[in-house]
Amino acid sequence: MSQETARAEKSIITPFNVIAGIIIIAGLIVTFLRFTKGLGAVTNLDDNNPWGLWIGFDLLCGVALAAGGYVTSAACYIFGLKRYHSAVRPAILTAFLGYTLVVLALHYDVGRPWRLPYPIFLSQGTTSLLFEVGLCVFLYLSVLFVEYSPAALEWLGMKKIRNLIVRLTLVLTIFGVILSTLHQSSLGALFMIAPSKLHPLWYSNYLPVYFFISSLFSGLSMVIFEGSLAHRYFHDKMDEMHLKESKDVALGFGKAASFIMMGYVGIKFIGISIDNNWHYLTTSWGVWYLFELIGFVALPAFIYAIAVREKNLRLVRWAALISVFGVVLNRLNISLVAFNWQLPSAERYFPSWSEIVISLFVVTVGIVVYRFIVTRMPIFHEHPDYQHDH
Amino acid sequence: MDAIFYTLQDFMLHSKSITYILIGGILIGLMLFWLFLAGRDEKKRTF
Numbered sequence: 001m002s003q004e005t006a007r008a009e010k011s012i013i014t015p016f017n018v019i020a021g022i023i024i025i026a027g028l029i030v031t032f033l034r035f036t037k038g039l040g041a042v043t044n045l046d047d048n049n050p051w052g053l054w055i056g057f058d059l060l061c062g063v064a065l066a067a068g069g070y071v072t073s074a075a076c077y078i079f080g081l082k083r084y085h086s087a088v089r090p091a092i093l094t095a096f097l098g099y100t101l102v103v104l105a106l107h108y109d110v111g112r113p114w115r116l117p118y119p120i121f122l123s124q125g126t127t128s129l130l131f132e133v134g135l136c137v138f139l140y141l142s143v144l145f146v147e148y149s150p151a152a153l154e155w156l157g158m159k160k161i162r163n164l165i166v167r168l169t170l171v172l173t174i175f176g177v178i179l180s181t182l183h184q185s186s187l188g189a190l191f192m193i194a195p196s197k198l199h200p201l202w203y204s205n206y207l208p209v210y211f212f213i214s215s216l217f218s219g220l221s222m223v224i225f226e227g228s229l230a231h232r233y234f235h236d237k238m239d240e241m242h243l244k245e246s247k248d249v250a251l252g253f254g255k256a257a258s259f260i261m262m263g264y265v266g267i268k269f270i271g272i273s274i275d276n277n278w279h280y281l282t283t284s285w286g287v288w289y290l291f292e293l294i295g296f297v298a299l300p301a302f303i304y305a306i307a308v309r310e311k312n313l314r315l316v317r318w319a320a321l322i323s324v325f326g327v328v329l330n331r332l333n334i335s336l337v338a339f340n341w342q343l344p345s346a347e348r349y350f351p352s353w354s355e356i357v358i359s360l361f362v363v364t365v366g367i368v369v370y371r372f373i374v375t376r377m378p379i380f381h382e383h384p385d386y387q388h389d390h
Numbered sequence: 391m392d393a394i395f396y397t398l399q400d401f402m403l404h405s406k407s408i409t410y411i412l413i414g415g416i417l418i419g420l421m422l423f424w425l426f427l428a429g430r431d432e433k434k435r436t437f
Contacts, residue, residue, distance in 0.1 A: 266416035273409040
């Protein structure tokens with residue numbers, strides 16, 4: 001056995017591969033149980049809590065954190081901020097994988113997943129908000145697939161079809177922004193059907209606006225956060241242009257995120273004021289609400305501002321991490337924590353271990369596929385055949 | 391202590407009055423925050 005082969009075989013057993021392997025095996029076992037024994041066998045869902053972790057985390061957080069795709073491509077192609085071009089492909093890839101995993105997770109959550117195409121092709125529920133969300137996610141996933149495909153086609157050497165798709169970039173970006181605006185807000189609007197179930201501090205007529213605005217800074221923060229991880233683990237895959245632009249991307253996106261987040265804090269207080277819910281802020285629910293809003297939105301917005309003024313890349317990345325946690329906390333609060341808040345604790349929902357395993361499984365599959373793609377396809381660098389072709 | 395409202399008119403007058411003042415404050419606050427955020431940006435030369 002040559003030394004190189006031995007090194008290649010040895011390198012497969014890394015801490016990441018071992019942990020990812022264990023999670024994937026556990027996920028496959030729970031997947032088998034889910035599809036042979038049904039939802040009741042693997043989840044703690046019931047009539048009070050028909051939506052659990054798979055909707056609260058996998059779907060709501062997945063969609064919000066995948067917003068970097070439309071935010072970055074809109075910044076670059078619609079607003080003409082070409083200095084962020086190197087961030088577009090990683091952001092589109094993250095969004096594409098994010099939405100793919102959302103749809104994958106949905107297969108676990110719905111009772112009869114094989115009927116998922118029915119609302120699109122056979123029985124359109126045009127008066128249903130959920131239909132609108134489903135249609136938008138279906139169309140946007142298709143758009144993201146086409147937007148991502150040039151990287152795969154360059155890798156495969158299919159020049160003609162790649163050049164054809166690249167010409168559609170602006171149209172696809174516009175489509176993506178429209179579809180994202182629609183379904184990011186509609187996911188918030190879904191909870192407007194339950195004013196008696198969601199705690200008044202989180203419930204508002206402005207829920208669609210909150211979801212949409214928070215998706216903007218969620219996407220911006222995710223691009224910065226993902227960029228910082230990519231710099232650590234895939235530094236060797238990045239070309240000179242990517243490395244040169246990365247600081248500008250982080251500081252520019254941090255500045256935008258900071259301003260949007262402060263505006264978001266403002267409209268959250270407007271929501272409390274218009275419903276005259278101030279008195280809830282002095283309860284324990286109010287403390288939790290302020291912990292989310294001040295600790296995970298206002299604080300990172302301020303850290304972003306300091307970091308942008310000081311041009312401190314490290315601080316921007318910390319702010320991005322806190323913001324990402326903040327969006328996850330907000331979605332979990334709305335869908336799980338503050339939902340059914342008035343029920344006795346014995347009837348409250350807490351995810352079963354197998355639900356948590358599936359959520360970890362879905363995230364791990366995403367990371368593994370992401371790693372497979374960025375180590376092979378031109379995501380962090382330009383393909384030699386298409387240098388400066390944008 | 392919570393105010394007692396006998397009519398929808400009372401409630402709307404109360405909540406909207408506070409909200410409009412709050413909106414004014416937020417708009418001024420956001421402008422000041424923008425000045426803080428962009429305070430150290432390189433000035434574009436206009437001459």
